[in-house]
Amino acid sequence: GAVVSQHPSRVICKSGTSVKIECRSLDFQATTMFWYRQFPKQSLMLMATSNEGSKATYEQGVEKDKFLINHASLTLSTLTVTSAHPEDSSFYICSARVAPGVYGYTFGSGTRLTVV
Amino acid sequence: AQRVTQPEKLLSVFKGAPVELKCNYSYSGSPELFWYVQYSRQRLQLLLRHISRESIKGFTADLNKGETSFHLKKPFAQEEDSAMYYCALRDDKIIFGKGTRLHILP
Numbered sequence: 149g150a151v152v153s154q155h156p157s158r159v160i161c162k163s164g165t166s167v168k169i170e171c172r173s174l175d176f177q178a179t180t181m182f183w184y185r186q187f188p189k190q191s192l193m194l195m196a197t198s199n200e201g202s203k204a205t206y207e208q209g210v211e212k213d214k215f216l217i218n219h220a221s222l223t224l225s226t227l228t229v230t231s232a233h234p235e236d237s238s239f240y241i242c243s244a245r246v247a248p249g250v251y252g253y254t255f256g257s258g259t260r261l262t263v264v
Numbered sequence: 265a266q267r268v269t270q271p272e273k274l275l276s277v278f279k280g281a282p283v284e285l286k287c288n289y290s291y292s293g294s295p296e297l298f299w300y301v302q303y304s305r306q307r308l309q310l311l312l313r314h315i316s317r318e319s320i321k322g323f324t325a326d327l328n329k330g331e332t333s334f335h336l337k338k339p340f341a342q343e344e345d346s347a348m349y350y351c352a353l354r355d356d357k358i359i360f361g362k363g364t365r366l367h368i369l370p
Binding site: 182184190191192193194197241243253255256257258 | 306307308309310350357358359360361362363
């Protein structure tokens, strides 16, 4: 149980275009989802916290107009990279809080974004 | 500021030898600490958490508040332990270390 499905797993897009990444909770309701970014050989960095029905909370240094997050339902959060540039190329991972408690997180399988 | 430090990027250990992956943290208050593992081509998954004091796949980790450490240990490494390991601290969100790649040599 408690599976998060992330789609697509890989995407290549042209510079200047927008890309949408979906994160779905398959068998539970996720009121809170998290979006992470991982550069090569670096740690997972939290980008934003997505709350169902409200605006996302962005971490310092993350451009909210560039990384649009929508959490319109209890099972779906989306991250849209707008006007993508090559420096946006990275690995993006979503996570959901399954239940209250310290162990209640599950992760998506990640999306490899390459901007050419 | 909250911070998690994993000093080793890569750790190579022979099969059957003991393993210790180091993790130090900086946190004001009582931390909640985890170890996550990512096997090749698989998603990140929780390995263990400090409050449960459990042993998963032979791994244990003890929280040492005096040394602000949460090192991951296993007495006898197995080849299937080769993976990327992340130490993490939970505030209202999870803060990850940079990860250590564990490579078990045959």
